[in-house]
Amino acid sequence: MYTQLFKEILLTIEFEDKHIEEFAKHHPGLITLDGTHSNDVKQSVRDYRTKKPIWWYTRGNSLHSMLNDALRIMDGDVLVRMGFFVTDLHRNIEQLHKEQFVNASWSSLVFTVYRGQGLSHTDFAELRNTIDGLMSFNSFFSTSMKRDVSFSYAKSNADNPKLVGILFTIKIDPAQSTTPFALVGNHGRFLQENEVLFSMHTVFRIHHIEVIGTAPPLYEVNISLTLDSDEELRTLTDHIRRESHLDGKGWTRLGQLLIQLGQHKKAEKIYDTLLNQKSHDNDKGLIYHQLGHIRHRQGLFQEAITFYDKSLVLFEKTFPANHPDLATSYNNISSVYVSMGDYRKALDYYEKTLSIQQQSLPANHPDLATSYSNIGSVYVHIGDYRKALEYFEKTLSIQQQSLPANHPDLATSYNNIGLVYNSMGDYPKALEYYEKALLIRQQSLPANHPNIATSYNNIGLVYNSMGDYRKALEYFEKTLSIRKQSLPANHPDLATSYNNIGLVYDSMNDYRKAHFYCERAVQSAKCSRSPNHPHLLRLERNLEYVENKLRHSSFLAIK
Structure with missing residues (x-):
């Protein structure tokens, strides 16, 4: 659903020629009419304006693949740079859709289009488990009204042993859906009268899957464009919009989404630019708040507190004492203190948050669920597991009343309850809740998202116990792989991953590998933790323990 939010935000931004120039500077030749590399970015803008976006999209150069690859993995750097083109292409498709399917001869005609492609075996297994559910193509994508054309693409993909050949058969009822798609026809660079182009994040309902070839395996997947009246899709979309906590508008809101996607450097660049443009205390307070959020996620905790304090001073000047934005500030300051290991101070700020919310919100409000969860987490750190479970169950109770079954917040609650059961030594129960959390996160987040790494890490801990x-080693290595991609080199979660792998090797009596990883953990933690931080002290004790075992094993080997 993040691609839907991304599209909605981009459509609120007024892109200018300077944004096209910036793209042309980084990718010379992609938007020049003759296809040659040019340093004249203003000429590239003039060239771009002479043709419709669909012409550029279907031109046949790497612009098409660059955009769709970035949408599939939500590459914030590329997508922000291509934001002008995303919005122009969507509006071009939207315009043609109105001309072709609204109050036109096609508007009452139900028809079928086809798309042949390959899916990884993992993605296909997930697809088979989603019969009668929803699926989306996050990128812009082309289909054909000719079955044999798409079938040939599906068959060629089936020849690849790493892929499953898929023929999507797509039923379209223009009268029941306003989702934008268009007959490309003579609007594209290459004239293909039977091509239908859909805008990004088009959602379909999966009906059934059947085998249409066995050597190699080939499958036909029957899907239909979701109706405007689809209650499940509307509920899920509304909750994602509401619970993503994206406020502000335009570039400010885009920065918030990039933070959620782990694209911290790009978000920071946006906010630094905005800070120089804003004069109102409330606007500056919001930007300082988001910069604090970024610093926190980057593991720069003291800088995060500094930005949050600046934000809080401005908010306290602007808002009454029980304003929700003050509760948010208290909550986020608490989160940083948790990361710093100061749990008593964290609990103090969380209780300030809860006090404001209990005065102004109904008893089943999602924000109260969040506060209960945060307080439960502090009790975990303090070691009061019964109290923690009490607060986590309050959270889950509220969420089950108000959220769809695949909402990311439910994943967090399942994860937290799993954590408590793990701490209490009930490992089968812990594994049950951790796997529920992982399943939801795999459905709703990018593959390299830090929260998926957290789920892998927690499952690894249970197997280790x-x-x-x-x-355990398999899951810890998956964790480390994601964290290396998505976190800065000095982030404390990387130290945790090195430590966990080291301790598994210790349990397997491979003391040299254990020492290597435990030493990496201490080196990493020293970059982000104070010398007396509990996390660093624990890692140092682990390293000392492994060093002693390594020396002892070497001594025995000499004897």
Whole structure:
């Protein structure tokens, strides 16, 4: 659903020639009429304006693949740079859709289009488990009204042993859906009268899957364009919009989304630019708040507190004492203190947050669920597991009343309850809740999102506690791989991953590898933790423990 939010935000931004020039500077030749590299960015803008966006999209150069690859993995750097083109292409498709399908001869005609492609075996397995559910193509995508054309694409993909050949058969009822799609015809660079182009994040309902070839396996997947009246889609979209906590508008809101997607550097660049343009205290307070959020996620905790304090001073001048934005500030300051290991101070700020919310919100409001969850987390750190479970169950109770079953916040609650059961030594129960959390996160987040890494890490911890060290190592290595991609080199979660892998090798009596990873953990933690931080002290104790075992094993080997 993040691509839907991304599209909605981009459509509120007024892009200018300077944004096209910036793109042309980084990608010379992609928007020049003759296809040659040019340093004349103003000429590139003039060239771009002479043709419709669909012409550029269907031109046949790498512009098409660059855009869709970035949409599939939500590459914030590329997508922000291409924001002008995303909005122009969507509006071009939207305009043609109105001309072709609204009050036109096609408007009452139900028809079928086809798309042949390959899916990874993992993605296909997930698709088979989603019969009668929803699926989306996050990118812009082309279909054909000729089945044999699409079938040939599906068959060629089936020849690749790493892929499953898929023929999507798509039923379209223009009278029941306002989702934009258009007959490309003579609007594209290459004249293909039977091509239908859909805008990004088009959502379909999966009906059934059947085998249409066995050597190699080939499948036909029957889907239909979701109706405007689809209650499940509307509920899910409304909740994602509401619970993503994206306020502000335009570039400010885009920065918030990039933070949620882990694209911190791009978000920071946007906010630094905005800070120089704003004069109102409330606007500056929001920007300082978001910069604090970025610093927190980057592991720069003291800088995060500094930005949050600046934000809080401006908010306290602007808002009454029980204003929700003050509760948000208290909450986020608490989160940083948790990261710093100062749990008593964190609990103090969380209770300030809860006090404001209890005065102004109904008893089943999602924000109260969040506060209960945060307080439960502090009790975990303090070691009061019964109290923690009490607060986490309050959270889950509210969320189950108000959220769809695949909402990311439910994943967080399942994860937290799993954590408590793990701490209490009930490992089967912990694994049950951790796997529920992982399933939701895999459905709703990009593959390299830090929260998926957290789920892998937690499952690894349970397997480690159960003595299944091979399985634990598998999950810890998945965790480390994601964290290396999505976190700065000095982030404390990386230290945790190195430490966890080291301790598994220790349990497997491979003391040299154990020492290597535990030493990496301490080196990493020293970059972000104070010398007396509990996390660093624990890692140092682990390293000392492994060093002693390594020396002892070496001594025995000499004897």
